[in-house]
Amino acid sequence: MELRMKRSVIVWWLFLLSPLVLGACVLAGATGISGLDWHTATGRAIFWLRVHRVAAGFVIGAGLSCSGVVLQALLRNPLADPYILGVSSGAGLGAALVIVSGFAVAGLLPVSAFLAAILTLSVVILLARNGGAPSIYGLLLSGVIVSSMCSSMLMLIISLASAEGLHSITWWMLGNLQIVSSSLLMISGTLIILGALGIWGLARNLNALTLGREMAHHLGIRTGVAVTLALALATLTTAASVGLAGLIGFVGLIVPHLMRSLVGPDHRRLVPAAALAGGWFLALCDALARTALAPVEIPVGVITALIGGPFFLILLRRRRKHGWVE
């Protein structure tokens, strides 16, 4: 079969198998995979709770993966992930501020984390602008600087926080998919899906931009607009994900890598593949987080790295081609 066909087929399989995988995640409970109790109100409530979590896991995984794809393409760097420009520290600082000030109960936590993430990335992007579109090194440098500043302020808050506040902050920073409200899920989910679709629409521009800004210019792309738009969409999806579930790491770094090795670096295929695979991955990790040590719940951020790390290492080692030029 032609290579292009083979790669497209992988994307289709990811798409077609999604309901199956997500269904299995919904069925996964404290006693392993089992049927659901439709007849009691509790049973129905549990079902809807799980549907919410699986849906949240799917969109957040998809959003973080897409965002990771964008940043790896724009920074032309395999180490890039959605948090590389300091979102994690910025959003963490926003969340910690709300937690220690005691407003967390009012549902302000996701909003403040979302806004802090947007604010951090906007500051980084604005700092990196040098007349035109931000340069790679400008972005990385200002990202590191803003990130360190946010981190040290976060450390200050943590050192002053009460034991209870400290626990909340830590829990939030590890990330979890316990959904506060379905309306929040709807709003964040919509933002993430729109962001991911927008990123997919930019796929050809991302392709051209990985050839370098100058080459993209010659190919007829308004590079300043394209780079800024791509960064804005990545910021939106990341911030919406962070607002919804805290800092879930690893998804946005490793899923794009794995998908690049499976479907190639062409972003027209890579973006949907990474979105679907990221969704699967996080939904599955969350199912594991809920069930592995039930009734104790492991933070899903721990699972993603702990289980995902070795799993992807094996997969990547097996496949010689990584989609990157060595």
Place this chain on the structure above:
Amino acid sequence: MNQAFALEQVSAGYQRTPIFRNLQLAVTEGEMVALLGPNGAGKSTLLRVLTGLLTPTAGTIRLFGQDVNKLRAAERARLIAVVPQELKTPMAYTVAELVLMGRTALLNPWRQPSAVDSQVVERAMVYTDVSDLSNRSLDALSGGEKQRAVIAMALAQEPRIIVMDEPTTHLDLNHSLEIMQIIERLNREQGVTVMMTSHDLNMAAEFCQRLILLDQGQVVADGTPEAVLKEEILREVYHCDLRVRKDTPTGALFVAPARRPPLPRPATAMRVHVIAGGGSGGELLRQLALCGYRVTCGVLNQMDSDARAAEALGMVQIMEKPFSPIGPEALSQAKHLATDAAAVILCEVPFGPGNLINLEIAEDALQKGIPVLINDRNLEKRDYTAGQNVVARIRQLIQSGAICWRQGNVALTALARLSGSAPRQSSP
């Protein structure tokens, strides 16, 4: 014919460093032009301005009559495509994916490429002979194959101008030739205007009918290879000695930097005594030093330009006071040096009452069996002694076995022959 592009009084540069001022240049559609010049001449800046990457500080650039900085990016990409020196991407795209990127500006983000797009891509790949490589990933290609794939991407833009920044710099001989032939075919068969920069003057002369030589942001020469590749022009621009020759069978021009004769090893270096004065020795002294000979000079008057040259080159010399006749002491020292040297060279020195005595040094040396090399040009004109018969004395020397020379390289060759056949060791 249509004008393909024109630079009208364009000034450009980077952050207060102007690269060129008021540059005026026009290229007709269908031309194949090479932009030449040393590093830093402004070639790349010119290409950046031409392709709209760099906004000029003054003036306009017109592509088929339209201001390049007012064109929409997608429209510009239909007119002008760029082949870089080397495409650098961290992503291992396949050749087909890369070539399709040439159509980026024309494609709807939500639709598959149309039949027309696929056809254009296919044709571009056939043209550059990369069809068989379409599923190969870029990192598995050789330099030449990769450059062909990049040219196919540029072709997929269906541009009317192709701009190439040293397209063959990273390629070896046969692949450079292959790339240039593809470009030439493009120019001849499709009428694409080609503008390329190059450091390879010979390749440029071979393939381009028009060369533009740039130096320090100025057009120094513009015209056919014969008009631009002239020794006197190139020497000025490249600051080095070079030769332009014509390849007899094809008539192609060849530019080669003039290599100096190889340096002899210091242990075998001969010592040569030079009789000069009045600037007659300057260039020869330099050549002798470059060839590795140990050189002594004299007798020279202080402040003579040859004395300054010898001093600058670190040579031992016998000196007399400025504008004074050469005295017996200096003469005997010089004779001593000359009779101990491997050869004595007499330059095109004018003889007057003050330095006539220098001729004795040569006569003395020849008598003692030292080879003497005499510049016999303009003998009559150089005699300012009023009846001391300089010409006759020099003719006598030549009859007694002195070697004649008129140009520096003849003297150097004669010296080399001397050192080869009868190596003589000597001490200063």
